[in-house]
Amino acid sequence: MTATADSTESAFLAGNNTLKSRLRRAERMRKVWALALIAPMFVFLMVSFVIPIVSLLKLSVEDLEVSKALPLTVEAFKAWDGEGFPPPEAMQVFAQELVVAEENKTLGSATRRLNYSLSGFKSMLKKTGRKAEDDLAGVPADQILDAFIAIDKDWGDPAYWRAIKDAVGPLSDYYALWALDRQRDADGDIVMRPSTQSIYVDVLLRTLEISVAVTLICFVLGLPIAYLLATLPTSRSNLLLILVLLPFWTSLLVRTTAWIVLLQNQGLINDTGIWLGLWNEPLELIRNRFGVYVAMVHILLPFMILPIFSVMKGINPWHMRAAESLGAHRWKAFLKVYLPQCLPGIGAGTLLVFILSLGYYITPALVGGPQDQMISFWIVENMSSTLNWGLAAALSMILLLLTLVFFFIYNRFVGFDKLRLG
Amino acid sequence: MAEVGQDRPSTDSTDFTVRFTDVQKTYDGEILVVKDLNLDIERGEFLTLLGPSGSGKTTTLLMLAGFETPTHGEIILEGQSLRSTPPHKRGIGMVFQNYALFPHMTVAENLAFPLQARRMAKNEQETKIKRALEMVELGAYGGRRPGQLSGGQQQRVALARALVFEPSLVLMDEPLGALDKKLREQMQIEIKHIHENLGVTVVYVTHDQSEALTMSNRIAVFNDGRIQQLASPEELYEKPQNAFVAQFIGENNRFAGVVKEQQGKQCKVALDSGDIVNALAVNIEGHGGRTSLSLRPEAIYLAPAPGACDNIFEARIEELIYMGDHTRVRVDVCGNNNFVIKVPRGASHVALDTGSKISVGWRSEDCRALDAA
Numbered sequence: 001m002t003a004t005a006d007s008t009e010s011a012f013l014a015g016n017n018t019l020k021s022r023l024r025r026a027e028r029m030r031k032v033w034a035l036a037l038i039a040p041m042f043v044f045l046m047v048s049f050v051i052p053i054v055s056l057l058k059l060s061v062e063d064l065e066v067s068k069a070l071p072l073t074v075e076a077f078k079a080w081d082g083e084g085f086p087p088p089e090a091m092q093v094f095a096q097e098l099v100v101a102e103e104n105k106t107l108g109s110a111t112r113r114l115n116y117s118l119s120g121f122k123s124m125l126k127k128t129g130r131k132a133e134d135d136l137a138g139v140p141a142d143q144i145l146d147a148f149i150a151i152d153k154d155w156g157d158p159a160y161w162r163a164i165k166d167a168v169g170p171l172s173d174y175y176a177l178w179a180l181d182r183q184r185d186a187d188g189d190i191v192m193r194p195s196t197q198s199i200y201v202d203v204l205l206r207t208l209e210i211s212v213a214v215t216l217i218c219f220v221l222g223l224p225i226a227y228l229l230a231t232l233p234t235s236r237s238n239l240l241l242i243l244v245l246l247p248f249w250t251s252l253l254v255r256t257t258a259w260i261v262l263l264q265n266q267g268l269i270n271d272t273g274i275w276l277g278l279w280n281e282p283l284e285l286i287r288n289r290f291g292v293y294v295a296m297v298h299i300l301l302p303f304m305i306l307p308i309f310s311v312m313k314g315i316n317p318w319h320m321r322a323a324e325s326l327g328a329h330r331w332k333a334f335l336k337v338y339l340p341q342c343l344p345g346i347g348a349g350t351l352l353v354f355i356l357s358l359g360y361y362i363t364p365a366l367v368g369g370p371q372d373q374m375i376s377f378w379i380v381e382n383m384s385s386t387l388n389w390g391l392a393a394a395l396s397m398i399l400l401l402l403t404l405v406f407f408f409i410y411n412r413f414v415g416f417d418k419l420r421l422g
Numbered sequence: 423m424a425e426v427g428q429d430r431p432s433t434d435s436t437d438f439t440v441r442f443t444d445v446q447k448t449y450d451g452e453i454l455v456v457k458d459l460n461l462d463i464e465r466g467e468f469l470t471l472l473g474p475s476g477s478g479k480t481t482t483l484l485m486l487a488g489f490e491t492p493t494h495g496e497i498i499l500e501g502q503s504l505r506s507t508p509p510h511k512r513g514i515g516m517v518f519q520n521y522a523l524f525p526h527m528t529v530a531e532n533l534a535f536p537l538q539a540r541r542m543a544k545n546e547q548e549t550k551i552k553r554a555l556e557m558v559e560l561g562a563y564g565g566r567r568p569g570q571l572s573g574g575q576q577q578r579v580a581l582a583r584a585l586v587f588e589p590s591l592v593l594m595d596e597p598l599g600a601l602d603k604k605l606r607e608q609m610q611i612e613i614k615h616i617h618e619n620l621g622v623t624v625v626y627v628t629h630d631q632s633e634a635l636t637m638s639n640r641i642a643v644f645n646d647g648r649i650q651q652l653a654s655p656e657e658l659y660e661k662p663q664n665a666f667v668a669q670f671i672g673e674n675n676r677f678a679g680v681v682k683e684q685q686g687k688q689c690k691v692a693l694d695s696g697d698i699v700n701a702l703a704v705n706i707e708g709h710g711g712r713t714s715l716s717l718r719p720e721a722i723y724l725a726p727a728p729g730a731c732d733n734i735f736e737a738r739i740e741e742l743i744y745m746g747d748h749t750r751v752r753v754d755v756c757g758n759n760n761f762v763i764k765v766p767r768g769a770s771h772v773a774l775d776t777g778s779k780i781s782v783g784w785r786s787e788d789c790r791a792l793d794a795a
Contacts, residue, residue: 322522325593327511327513341526343526
C-alpha cells in the first residue's frame with residue numbers, strides 16, 4: 001500500500017469512523033430490509049397464533065369469576081385465615097354484595113365456578129341471592145351467620161365458606177390440579193378428586209398409549225416402504241412416492257369418513273367378508289380402538305415415510321456391500337451399518353408422528369368409541385359443552401407441556417441438529 | 423479383433439488363487455459386459471485390471487467379490503467354486519472407490535467391524551486394529567470419525583479395514599480415484615509396499631494406465647468385455663499385441679497401411695500416403711491385409727546418420743512444446759501430421775524450428791505392425 005493510502009486510512013480512523021462502525025452502517029440497510037420482509041409473517045403469527053394461545057393458556061391459572069362478581073367480598077375475605085367461619089363483618093359485606101349482584105344479574109359465572117368446588121353450591125347461592133335483600137340486608141354482625149343458615153342449612157358447614165375463600169384468585173392451581181384429577185383439601189394439601197370426577201389422568205394415559213401405538217405401527221409399516229423408495233430405480237420409486245403422497249391431497253375429514261364407510265357394520269369390509277363366508281356376524285371394526293388405529297396410521301404414515309426416505313436417499317449404497325465384504329451377513333450389515341445411519345430420519349419421523357398423534361381430535365371422535373377419546377376431545381368438550389374454559393385451558397397446557405417434554409427428551413438423546421425432515 | 427494373451431488356462435498351471443472359466447455377464451440379456459473371460463490370478467501377485475469405463479473390469483471384480491452373479495461360467499477361489507458362496511463368506515478384503523467407511527463409527531470401530539463379524543476375542547481385536555493402523559501410519563487416529571479425516575487418510579483407513587482381518591485376497595476398485603495427483607502417486611507406492619510386505623494377492627481395478635504400470639506385477643487390459651492382453655508392465659508397454667493396447671498404454675504414433683511383403687518377423691507396409699515402411703510383423707493377416715503401425719515417440723531419431731535406421735523419412739516440424747525434461751516435437755511425416763517425437767533435454771544435435779524440414783528415422787523392430795483396428 002502506498003503512503004498516501006496509508007494516511008487516508010488513518011484519517012478515517014481519526015475521524016471516529018472505525019472499520020466496525022462503517023461495517024455496521026453498511027449492514028444496517030440490509031437488516032432493515034430483512035426485518036421488513038418478515039414483518040407481515042411475524043404480525044400474522046402473533047395475531048393468529050401466539051396471542052390467542054397465550055391468552056387461552058392464561059385461563060388455566062386464572063381464577064377471576066368470583067372476584068369479578070363479588071370484588072368487595074373477596075377483599076373482606078382476605079383478612080380471614082380460612083379456619084372455621086369468616087369474621088361476621090366479612091359475612092356482612094358478602095350479604096350486601098349478594099343483594100347488588102342479584103339486582104345486576106352478575107352472579108352467574110361465579111356460581112358456576114363455586115359449584116365446581118362443591119356441588120350444590122350453585123342452587124344454594126341462587127336461593128341465597130334471591131332472599132338476600134329480605135333476609136340478609138342489614139342483619140347485625142352477631143346474627144349474620146344464623147341468617148345465612150336460616151336460608152340454607154349448608155351455610156353452617158365451613159367448607160362452603162372456605163370454597164369462596166379459595167376462589168378469590170387472581171391466580172390459582174385449581175384447574176391445573178383438576179386436569180390431573182387432583183384438588184386441595186381443607187388443609188390445602190393436594191388430594192385425589194372423587195373417583196366420579198377422575199377421568200383426566202386416564203385420558204392422558206390413553207392419549208399417550210394411542211400415540212405410542214400409532215407411532216410404532218407407522219414405524220413398522222413405514223420403514224420397509226422408505227427403504228423400497230430409496231433403493232428402487234428412480235422411475236419406479238417416483239410412482240411409489242406419488243402413491244405415498246396421494247393421501248396428502250385429500251382432506252383429512254374425507255379420509256376419515258372414508259374409513260367409516262369401509263369399516264362400519266354394513267360397510268364394504270364386513271359386507272364382503274360375510275358375502276365370502278369368512279365370518280357370519282359383522283365384525284366390530286369401528287367405534288373402537290381398532291378403527292382409531294387404522295384411520296390414524298393411514299393418515300400419519302406419510303409423516304413417517306418421508307423423513308426416513310430422505311435420509312435413506314443420502315446413504316451411500318456401497319456401505320452395505322462394504323459391510324458384506326467385511327464378513328457381515330446381509331441382516332447384520334443392515335442392522336449395524338444401514339439402520340444407524342437412518343437414525344436422524346427415524347427420529348424425525350417418530351417425533352413428528354408422535355406429536356401429531358398427541359393432538360388428534362377429529363379422527364378418534366369420528367371412528368372411536370367413548371373409551372378411545374383423546375385429550376383434545378375433552379378440551380373441546382370443556383370448551384364448547386360444559387363451558388369450563390379454565391379446565392379446557394389447563395388440559396391444553398398439559399398437552400403443550402407434554403409435547404415440549406418429548407421435544408426435549410428427543411433433543412437430549414437424538415439432537416435437533418441431526419433432525420432431517422427432508 | 424484378434425484375441426491375444428487369452429489362452430485357456432491349462433489344468434496343471436502354476437499356483438493360482440482365483441480362476442475364471444468361460445465367465446460371461448450380461449445385465450439386460452442383450453449386451454455381454456464380460457465375454458468369455460478366462461483368467462488365472464496367481465497367489466501373491468498384484469494384478470491390475472486396466473481398461474476404459476464400460477470395458478467390464480469393474481463387473482469382473484464385483485463378480486469375484488460376490489456382488490454380481492456370472493450369467494455363465496465359473497469362478498474358483500482356493501479350489502472352491504464361488505457359485506453359491508455369499509459375499510460375506512468369501513473372506514475377500516475390498517477397498518471401494520468412495521472408501522465406503524461407516525460414518526457413524528470411529529476409525530477403530532470401522533476396523534473392528536470385520537473382526538467382530540468373525541467373533542474374534544476383544545484383546546486380539548485391539549492388537550490387530552493397532553497393528554493395521556500403524557501399518558497405514560494412522561496409529562493416533564483410532565478415535566476419530568471418518569468425516570474428520572482428509573481424503574488421503576480415509577483412503578488409508580479403508581485400506582487398513584480391508585486388510586485387518588488378514589484376507590489372502592484383496593480387491594481394490596479404483597481406490598485412488600478421488601485423490602489429487604501428488605497424493606495418488608504417494609499412495610501408489612505405499613500400496614505397492616504393503617503388498618510386498620504382506621504377500622497378499624491384490625486385484626486392482628483402474629482406468630489410469632500410469633497407476634497400473636507403477637504398481638502391478640501383471641496387467642490385464644480390458645476392452646469391450648474382453649482381455650486384450652495380459653502381461654507384465656514392461657511387456658505391455660514395449661510389446662503391445664494389438665492396436666488397442668498400443669493406443670491405451672503410453673503414447674503412440676500410428677500409421678495405417680497395407681502389408682506388401684512379409685519375411686518371417688519382418689514386413690514391408692505401404693502407407694496410405696504411398697511411403698513404404700519396414701516394420702516388425704506382430705499381429706497381421708499376411709500379404710494384402712490392412713494393418714496399423716505403432717511407434718513410441720521416444721523410439722524416433724531426429725536427423726539420423728544415413729544407414730543408422732532402416733526407416734528414414736523427410737518431415738516438417740509443425741509444433742514444438744517445451745515440457746521441461748523433454749521437448750515434444752510434432753511433425754508431419756508420411757501423411758500423418760500428428761506424429762510426435764520426444765526429444766530429451768539437450769539430446770538434440772540439430773536446431774529445431776517450427777516450419778523447418780528435418781529427417782526422422784526409426785528402427786523396424788520398434789515399429790510394430792498390428793491389427794487394423
